Amino acid sequence: MNNFEAVVLLSPEITSNVRNSSLDSLKKLINEKSGKIINNEDWGLRDLSYKIDHYSKAFYNFYQIEIEGDKIESIKKTLNQDENFIRHLFVRVEKHQELPTKLSNEKK
């Protein structure tokens, strides 16, 4: 079981309940693949430094996951098909850093 950090960007146009449902579908997808979400963090609406798909703002979500390495490919494929997720990144880490991360907006 490897530790992964996932950062997911969601388009700003969708309403909040559509956004929550797509995030829940991601959680369900990870649990189906016998993965475990350690904890997650919502960085909220941030403005992007360049336009992605003509959007200049995006909702950021950060997940710390423990999952088999070869399950990530299928998760990426479903994320690519879903048009609510405009960008995602999975990073393998040795051990999870403690939260809050530098970008979390609790401090503000």
Place this chain on the structure above:
Amino acid sequence: MKKNKKFQSRSRDDNKNSPFEDRKKFCPFSQKNSPIIDYKDIKLLNRYISEKGKITPSRITNVSRSKQLELSKAIKRARFLGLMSFTNKHYY
């Protein structure tokens, strides 16, 4: 000819006139309590890019080779996620 080469390198060290040049260059990331390079820590990464958003070379920032590799990977990940720009520098 071999002797001449040895002589030439020694003379370069001798004629350092200002005392500032032999200040010991240290890598800001391999000290005892130096910050951890992380693609989410954009305030730290911003210090190592130029005004046009390019990664400054390690010969200027004195960063060691392994840490410069980590730094460039983190900057490229931050750029991919839209946290950092490709073409200019965002001042906080």
